[in-house]
Amino acid sequence: MSTSRIAYAVIGGTGLYQLPGLExxxxxxxxxxxGKPSGEVVCGDFHGRRFAFLARHGENHSVAPHRVNxxxxxxxxxxxxxxxxIGVNAVGGIRDDMGPxxxxxxDQIIDYTHGRLSSFCDVEGAEVQHVDFTEPYTSALREALRxxxxxxxxxxxxxxxxxxTQGPRLETRAEIARMRRDGCDLVGMTGMPEAVLARELELPYACLALVANWAAGCGDAVEISLEEIFAHLDAATAHVPKILATLP
Incomplete structure (x- = not known):
């Protein structure tokens, strides 16, 4: 492998299985x-910098959210x-200005998942880390994305x-109502423990969330259509390389 320093690594979520423009x-x-990650890491040159790309669910979307290593x-x-x-995540919109x-x-996250291995401390003999997670995303990286x-x-x-949330099922209307009361604006299945694991390794980490659908009970939709989800994701995903291309 090239010894060139990897400036950015991108973890692609549903709908983003490769990084267009990688050379x-x-x-x-x-x-x-x-253990093994979800697949091979694809490294290459992207607009003058070295990037790495990993498909979170595998390149064939074969790994469910709760089974991702x-x-x-x-x-x-x-x-x-x-x-x-940079974690790219497909999400549902809860807040009124976060539609498809x-x-x-x-800039914040609430973890409703359960049973996932969520720390590098979860091995015998490892030193226990109590990392500060007050601000779960790295402010400088968020600013770079903005x-x-x-x-x-x-x-x-x-x-x-x-x-x-745990997934792979979508949420009930009551669950989304609860999450809205808790202060959630978006709902997704893969934001944790990815963010805290990066923090344990002192890796700058930020999330670029792509709204694929209104969450249950939000917006005008009575039922969530998978066909519409993927159409919205395709449109939103097209903007991701444009943003990444301008990073410093």
Whole structure:
């Protein structure tokens, strides 16, 4: 593999299984102390910098949210020397200004998941870390994404609370109503433990959330259509390379 420093690693969610525009590609199989990641890490040149890309669910979308080996994914990017990690996540919109096709850079998260291996401390003999998670996303990386979107002419919503649920099923109307009362603006299935694992490794991390649908009971939809979800995701995903191309 090239010894060039990887400036950014991108973890692609539903609908983003490769990074368009990546050149001089090398596919790297990484073994980690926590097992295999979701697939090979694809490294290449992207607008003058070295990028790495990993499909969170596998390139064929074969790994469900609750079965993702988040520890292996994050540690693999750390092993490759990534300078920062950007998680691209498909989400449902709860807040009125976060409807389908909107891009959001959240600043907070609430974790509703259960049973996931959520720390590198979860191995015998490991030193227990009590990391500060007051601000779950790295402010400088969030700012870079905001400025990048502005330069690319892409509208994004700055800030918002991501509620991470277990999946793979979608949520009930009552669950979304509860999450709204809790202060959640978005709902997704993969935001945690990815964010906290990056924090344990002192890896700068931010989320670029793509709204694929209104969450249950929000907006005008009576029922959530998977066909509409993927149409909205396709439209939102098209903006991601534009933003990444302008990062410093």
């Amino acid at each position: 001089n590609i090398e596919r790297v199989s990484v073994d980690t102390p926590y 988040y520890r292996a994914n994050v540690h693999a990017l750390h092993q490759l020397g990534a300078g920062a990690v 096709r909107v891009l959001v850079i959240p 400025e990048g979107a502005s330069r690319a002419g892409v509208t994004v919503v700055d800030g918002g609370c991501y509620g991470a």
